[in-house]
Ligand SMILES: Cc1ncc(COP(=O)(O)O)c(C=O)c1O
């Protein structure tokens with residue numbers, strides 16, 4: 001499989017190269033040159049497969065030329081062996097139409113583990129035997145950071161510099177990052193910053209010829225294609241269990257950086273019968289405005305009880321616009337450069353109507369979020385986190401008849417215990433597997449959110465490429 005950039009001019013890469021590369025050198029994002037597809041018979045043959053075997057079927061076409069099926073299977077067994085549920089991503093029925101797909105049974109209690117446990121092993125595999133030292137620069141609103149740190153702590157050949165917006169992640173999220181004291185892990189809390197500011201700094205580092213020429217930069221955010229590839233798997237796994245390919249299934253996805261829902265879009269391109277993908281946002285609703293009105297204009301970020309979705313520039317939306325706009329790299333580069341200059345853009349008619357076939361969106365406010373948490377708790381005995389509640393609220397008012405709707409349960413409720421308690425009166429306990437999180441020493445740097453301050457901090461600690 002070969003990978004191309006959304007902006008058309010970066011070199012074409014193979015899977016190993018794209019995994020280590022992160023952002024493309026033309027500022028774009030990598031994606032496969034063509035979408036592999038499965039016939040209904042091939043999808044039907046996934047019935048009864050374990051999560052690992054489903055993962056091998058779904059991901060094999062993307063790693064072709066770099067990893068064989070046996071190697072891929074061994075990596076998946078190792079990655080998903082750390083999950084606390086035998087089904088890895090189990091389905092839980094709420095009522096006659098609604099299901100939760102629990103994605104939080106990994107080591108750091110959020111869906112990010114599904115991809116990052118594998119990505120950590122891919123880094124190890126692709127760097128072994130070389131003396132290359134990779135500098136991972138990442139931005140997090142809480143969950144990517146903890147999952148990436150768990151996956152990469154102590155690994156040879158990788159230093160991790162993780163930026164988070166100071167005071168805008170939950171206590172559990174922060175501690176999951178800052179109590180990991182491995183020497184290759186560096187947490188940076190950016191003062192007065194939002195996740196968008198952190199993400200913009202990361203992209204600026206990739207786009208700086210001087211900085212990216214000095215360090216072998218790599219990414220663990222969903223700008224890295226391998227992240228999305230691993231997330232496609234659970235759409236197949238869930239839909240097949242609910243009757244695909246004969247019965248189409250809809251998914252409701254709590255959305256911020258548009259990575260998780262883009263993985264669902266790819267599953268549909270690969271032949272999975274997806275009735276609808278519901279893009280559920282909180283009040284930081286740039287994606288809802290874009291999909292419902294064609295207006296992709298950046299507002300300022302409002303802090304909410306679903307902090308991981310407090311995002312107003314959704315990186316992976318670029319991948320969707322590229323695919324829907326006929327894969328014209330030059331046109332997309334001009335559109336994105338216009339957005340970067342003015343913080344606003346209109347979707348083209350082709351992009352808007354292309355999206356409308358599969359995607360619909362909704363914006364969920366605080367009251368609707370709290371109501372969904374109470375409904376799940378009182379009606380179905382399920383305590384859910386605020387992000388999942390946003391997905392569930394959108395699913396419940398989607399008006400899709402006769403179709404099972406699966407809401408992606410993206411985080412364990414205990415990661416957001418204060419918000420859950422406020423809405424439901426129940427305070428979820430942290431699972432034993434996270435251990436004595438609140439007794440451990442924390443270590444992180446607090447820095448002003450400027451390019452100069454952050455790059456100076458990294459340059460003092462990272463190993464320059466040869
Ligand atoms: C718990 C949780 N739910 C939902 C999201 C949104 O996912 P995405 O950024 O892939 O749209 C995130 C962050 O990415 C998250 O951490």
Ligand SMILES: N[C@@H](CCOP(=O)(O)O)C(=O)O
Pocket residue numbers: 139140141142143144145195220221222223256257259308309315
């Ligand atoms: N919600 C995320 C934000 C980063 O998203 P990513 O999927 O692009 O890594 C987080 O928790 O950090």
